[in-house]
Structures are given as C-alpha cells and as structure tokens.
Amino acid sequence: xxxxxxxxxxxxxxxxxxxxxxxxxxxxxxxxxxxxxxxxxxxxxxxxxxxxxxxxxxxxxxxxxxxxxxxxxxxxxxxxxxxxxxxxxxxxxxxxxxxxxxxxxxxxxxxxxxxxxxxxxxxxxxxxxxxxxxxxxxxxxxxxxxxxxxxxxxxxxxxxxxxxxxxxxxxxxxxxxxxxxxxxxxxxxxxxxxxxxxxxxxxxxxxxxxxxxxxxxxxxxxxxxxxxxxxxxxxxxxxxxxxxxxxxxxxxxxxxxxxxxxxxxxxxxxxxxxxxxxxxxxxxxxxxxxxxxxxxxxxxxxxxxxxxxxxxxxxxxxxxxxxxxxxxxxxxxxxxxxxxxxxxxxxxxxxxxxxxxxxxxxxxxxxxxxxxxxxxxxxxxxxxxxxxxxxxxxxxxxxxxxxxxxxxxxx
RNA sequence: GCGAUCGUAGCUCAGUUGGUUAGAGCGCCGGUUUGUGGUACCGGAGGUCGGGGGUUCGAGACCCCUCGAUCGCCCCA
Numbered sequence: 342x343x344x345x346x347x348x349x350x351x352x353x354x355x356x357x358x359x360x361x362x363x364x365x366x367x368x369x370x371x372x373x374x375x376x377x378x379x380x381x382x383x384x385x386x387x388x389x390x391x392x393x394x395x396x397x398x399x400x401x402x403x404x405x406x407x408x409x410x411x412x413x414x415x416x417x418x419x420x421x422x423x424x425x426x427x428x429x430x431x432x433x434x435x436x437x438x439x440x441x442x443x444x445x446x447x448x449x450x451x452x453x454x455x456x457x458x459x460x461x462x463x464x465x466x467x468x469x470x471x472x473x474x475x476x477x478x479x480x481x482x483x484x485x486x487x488x489x490x491x492x493x494x495x496x497x498x499x500x501x502x503x504x505x506x507x508x509x510x511x512x513x514x515x516x517x518x519x520x521x522x523x524x525x526x527x528x529x530x531x532x533x534x535x536x537x538x539x540x541x542x543x544x545x546x547x548x549x550x551x552x553x554x555x556x557x558x559x560x561x562x563x564x565x566x567x568x569x570x571x572x573x574x575x576x577x578x579x580x581x582x583x584x585x586x587x588x589x590x591x592x593x594x595x596x597x598x599x600x601x602x603x604x605x606x607x608x609x610x611x612x613x614x615x616x617x618x619x620x621x622x623x624x625x626x627x628x629x630x631x632x633x634x635x636x637x638x639x640x641x642x643x644x645x646x647x648x649x650x651x652x653x654x655x656x657x658x659x660x661x662x663x664x665x666x667x668x669x670x671x672x673x674x675x676x677x678x679x680x681x682x683x684x685x686x687x688x689x690x691x692x693x694x695x696x697x698x699x700x701x702x703x704x705x706x707x708x709x710x711x712x713x714x715x716x717x718x719x720x721x722x723x724x725x726x727x728x729x730x731x732x733x734x735x736x737x738x739x740x741x742x743x744x745x746x747x748x749x750x751x752x
Numbered sequence: 753g754c755g756a757u758c759g760u761a762g763c764u765c766a767g768u769u770g771g772u773u774a775g776a777g778c779g780c781c782g783g784u785u786u787g788u789g790g791u792a793c794c795g796g797a798g799g800u801c802g803g804g805g806g807u808u809c810g811a812g813a814c815c816c817c818u819c820g821a822u823c824g825c826c827c828c829a
Contacts (some may be wrong), residue, residue, distance in 0.1 A: 348820075403827050407753085425829085453829085458753080460823060469829060536826070552825085600828095611829090629829060656829035708782065717790040724788090736788050 352457070352465025354658075362669065363661035364468075368450060370496050371470040378489045380448035380472055385429045387452065391419040396642050397428035399603030401543060408455040422454035426471040427604075427636065427652055428643075434475050435645040443476025443648075446485075450657065461625035468657040478649030480577050483608045483635060484584030486651050490631055491590045493655075494612060499663045501618030502630055505595035506582070506610045510566055510574040512638065515606065519545060521564040529559055549597035565596050574607065581608055600634055604642065608651065609634035623662045630663070631655035670700050673741055675721035677712055678705035682729035690725065690732050690751065697747055 349355065356364055375382070395405050410422040423429050426449060439445055450470040459465060472489060474482040487504065494502060509515045522545045530538055534553035541548065549560055570578070585592050592610075600609045611632040614620035624630070633653025640648035674694055678687045687705060694701040704716045716724050723737035723744060732751050 351820080408827080455828075457827070458825090459821090460825095463828075467829070547827090602828095626824060627829075632829060654829060659829060707780095710783085710786095711781095713787095713789055714791090720790090726788090734788090 350465070352459040354464055354466075359666050360661060362667040363664050364657055366664055366667045367497060367657050367660045368470065371448070371450060371493060374489060374493045374496060375448040375472065377492075378446070378485070380446040380489070383430070383433070383447045383449050384451075385423075385426070385433055385449060388420050388422050389429050389432060391421040393432045393643070394421050394424060394428050397431060397604060397639055398425070402602055404455065404602070408457055410454045410456055424453055424455045425602075426453070426469060426654055427473065427639065430471075430473055430475070430652075431639050431643055431645070431650070434648070435640060435643060440476060440646075440648070444482065445475045447473045447475065460627075462627035462656065462659045462662060464658065469654045470657060470660075471652065471654040473650060473652035475650045476648055477651070478637065480580035480608075481584060482649075483581045483651050484588055484590075486633075486653060487585060487592075487610065488588045488590055490612065490653055490655070491588075494631070497660060497664050499620065499630075499660070501615045501620040502612050502663075503615055504585075504590065504592040504610060505598050505613050506585075506592045506608070507595050507598040508566060508570065508574065508578040508581075508607055509599065509605055509609050509634070510570045511577075511606055514566065514569050514571050514574045518564065518566045518569040521569060522546065522548070525563055526559065533559070546599040549599055560597060563597075567596070577607055600632065604636040604639040605634045606637045607635040610653070612655075620663050624659060627656075627659060630659050672702060672719055672721040673699045673744055674701040674723050674725055674735075675716045675719060676701065676703040676705075676725045676727060677716045678703065678727050679709065679712070680727075680729040681705075681709075683727045683731055686731040687727040690727065693751075694747070699741075699744055699747070 372382075391409070391411050394409060398405050400406065404424050409424055411419055412421075414420055430447060430449070433439065434445070448471065450468065452466050452468050454466055456465060457463060472486060474486055491504065510518065523541065526533065526537070526541050526545060526548055530541060532555065533541065533548070534551065534555045536553065537548045537551050537556045540551075548556055549563065551557065551560065567575075582592070595611075598609055598611060611629045613628050614624055614630065620630075621628075631653055632655075633651070635649070635651045637647070637649045639650065640646065676687050676691045676694070678684060684705060687703060691701060691703045702719070702721075704712045706712075707715065713724070721737065723735045723740045725732055725735045725748070727733070732748075734752070735748060
C-alpha cells in the first residue's frame with residue numbers, strides 16, 4: 342500500500358467476503374421476520390439536530406457526554422450522527438404526525454456512530470436492526486416485540502443466547518429504588534471499586550452489573566426493585582411474563598439488569614449468550630446481542646404528548662459473528678472460452694443463461710491453458726466449453742436438469 | 753480516557769546471540785507437462801521490513817517517540 346493512500350477511519354470497517362455474506366443474511370432474515378409480524382419499514386436520516394439525542398437519551402449518559410459525533414453545519418447548527426435509532430424515530434413520530442397510525446409497529450436498520458475505542462464486536466460505525474412499537478402502553482406490546490426478537494434469533498440459527506428480563510417499574514418505583522440503592526451503597530462506599538464509587542454519584546443502578554469482585558460482594562444483598570414496585574408496575578410485569586410464557590418465549594429474571602439510558606421504564610431486557618457457550622466465546626467481552634425496553638417518558642422529553650412505546654435494537658455485526666459462514670449461491674454454469682475467436686458467442690451464451698435465471702459467470706482471459714483451472718476453482722456445477730465456432734459441450738456431473746434442457750438446442 | 757499485545761510481499765507467516773544482494777507458502781502473470789481436466793515443474797512481477805529519531809563498524813532484529821491494528825477496562829448493540 343502506498344503511503345499516499347488515505348487510511349480508513351478508526352473503528353470503521355470494510356466488510357467483504359464471508360463476513361459480508363453473514364451481514365446480508367442477518368438483514369435479509371430480519372426483513373422477512375418483521376414482515377411476518379407486520380412491522381412497517383421506515384427510513385430515518387442518519388443525522389439529526391444534536392438536541393434530539395441529548396434531550397432524549399440524557400445529558401449525563403456516556404453516549405451523550407462523550408461518544409457522539411457532533412459537528413456544526415454551514416449554518417452553525419449543531420448536528421450529530423445518530424448514536425442510536427430510538428431518539429430519531431421518536432422525533433419522526435412527533436414531527437410527521439404518526440400518532441394517526443398508533444399503535445405503530447416500525448422496523449428499520451442502518452449505520453449508527455459512537456466515538457468509542459474499537460474492540461471485538463464494537464465499532465465507531467456499526468449497524469443495527471431495530472424494532473419499535475409506538476403509542477402502545479399495554480404489556481402485550483412488550484410480548485409481541487420480544488416474541489419477534491426471539492423468533493428472529495431462532496431463524497438466524499443462533500443458539501446459546503437467553504432472554505434476560507427485568508422491570509425498572511414506573512417512574513416512582515424506579516426513583517424509590519434508586520434512592521434505596523444510593524443509601525445502601527453509600528454505607529460501604531469506601532469498599533467499592535473506584536469505578537463504582539464514581540457510579541454511586543452518576544448512575545447508581547450501574548453498580549449492579551459491575552464486573553469487579555469487590556462490588557459483587559455487596560450487589561448480592563443490594564435492595565431489589567421488587568420491594569419498590571407499585572401494584573400497577575408489578576401487575577404490568579406479571580402480564581408481560583405471562584404473555585411470554587404463552588408465546589413460548591423462554592426468559593430468565595435478571596434482577597440486576599439495568600439499561601444505560603435514562604428513558605427506560607418498566608420492561609428492560611437483553612439477549613445474552615450463556616456462559617461458556619460458543620456464542621459467548623465468539624463475542625469476546627461484548628455480552629449483549631439484542632437489547633431494549635419500554636420508554637414511556639421519551640416522547641415528552643422531546644416536547645411531545647405522553648406516548649408509551651417499547652423497542653429493541655440488535656448489533657448486526659454481533660449477530661453476524663454468531664450465524665456462522667453462509668454458503669454462497671451455487672454457481673450453476675461457468676462459461677469457458679477456449680478460443681478468443683468465440684468471444685461474441687460466449688458473451689451471448691452468458692447473457693442467455695442469466696436471462697433464463699441461471700447463476701453463471703465466464704472465464705475468458707489470461708493464459709488459455711490455465712482457464713480451465715480457474716473455472717474449476719470456482720466450483721461450478723457445469724463448465725460450458727466455447728471455442729471459435731461457439732458452444733459445443735459441457736463438463737460436470739451434478740448439472741441442473743433445467744440447465745441441461747436449456748443447453749439442448751445450443752450446440 | 754486507561755491497560756496489554758502486535759506491525760516483514762496482495763494474504764498467512766519465517767527471519768536463529770544484531771553480520772553479505774530480506775525468504776517461504778498461497779494468490780497473481782507467463783511457460784512446459786497433462787489433455788474431460790482443480791496435476792506437476794520452471795520462470796516473472798510485487799517489500800523504502802508502519803513512520804521518525806537514536807545506539808553500533810553494521811539494525812528487520814536493541815532503545816525512545818509516533819502512527820496503526822488487535823484484545824481487555826469503562827460503556828454499550
């Protein structure tokens with residue numbers, strides 16, 4: 342590589358080969374499943390006014406305070422490359438009057454941007470698939486959304502991943518729990534890890550999923566959300582779990598599961614690889630493959646009317662790491678030009694093949710004596726030989742009967 | 753932002769305690785062989801050893817700086 346060639350931006354990737362096939366498989370499967378569940382497709386801009394994210398996600402979150410790609414455009418408006426889908430979707434819902442379609446089931450996918458240190462399963466430009474149900478406050482919406490996620494993972498052939506489920510309760514429950522946690526951890530502040538001492542003031546819920554053993558000793562006996570749940574919040578959660586059971590979605594209660602962003606209420610969930618599974622191994626230290634929850638307060642933070650909603654997002658790259666290699670479309674016919682004088686006829690044949698729907702390609706360059714080797718290396722089901730007078734025969738035994746029919750009158 | 757490991761052909765890597773013109777396999781290009789066939793052999797193109805400084809008679813190897821990559825922490829999908 343010349344030193345003159347510009348390098349790709351850190352944390353961006355050029356996806357090609359087997360990885361690109363896996364990526365496409367994830368997206369195709371998502372598209373198929375979302376149609377099955379009647380989620381409607383939507384496309385949103387990749388950038389928004391910065392306040393869309395700062396107000397929706399929360400100023401103090403890591404995403405907003407240090408991970409956004411923000412810049413001023415020529416009219417000096419602060420813009421930001423979207424670090425997640427939900428805020429932009431909420432903005433679109435409000436500015437386009439999509440309330441008229443409520444409850445609205447939406448699906449989308451595309452690139453997101455976060456200024457983070459890249460590592461396995463984690464990039465600065467990454468890609469997610471996303472599903473949301475907007476304007477639906479009933480627990481059945483949560484069930485529907487999770488059932489779809491569960492089926493998607495199954496259809497992707499991903500195993501060893503479990504739905505971890507929790508409730509953060511309604512706003513009052515959550516606040517009371519938070520206060521209880523602060524009180525509990527403050528008493529032992531000096532014995533917590535440095536990170537958790539910091540968390541105690543910034544985001545006490547986060548202490549619960551600390552990986553530091555010094556914290557874990559205290560986490561076990563920390564106050565549980567259940568003790569603070571209002572009757573309504575408890576009933577809501579029970580209704581969600583009953584629905585999941587009815588829909589055949591396996592789940593596991595995760596009392597210390599919290600989500601990083603401020604807007605979550607009630608249901609919170611993550612699909613996480615089981616410890617020791619092949620999936621956990623493939624993902625390195627990135628655990629969550631799909632995550633989301635209910636965000637009833639979000640629309641108001643953007644100046645809209647109170648609008649209940651649930652959603653999830655999943656990292657396409659992370660899913661792609663779990664689906665294994667996708668075998669490419671079999672090459673049905675390789676046209677082999679043995680004499681350059683037959684090029685026109687070979688080109689015609691190739692064109693006819695493709696119009697008839699046969700996956701086909703042609704070898705017509707380089708040393709004539711090596712063309713056959715090149716053709717064989719691509720593992721075609723049939724090699725169609727063309728000399729100066731045109732097509733005259735094929736080689737290959739696993740040939741498609743339809744192709745053999747097609748070739749009958751070509752000689 | 754912090755930490756660890758690593759940067760030698762297009763790719764995967766060798767390069768022995770620092771010592772002549774820096775190597776292999778694969779891939780690519782050409783040739784010979786074979787001739788319903790992914791064979792074998794021969795040859796060719798392609799490297800300022802990530803970049804800069806230093807130590808030394810001599811650095812791909814050692815030291816410093818820098819850039820980049822990978823993995824982990826934080827956080828997250």
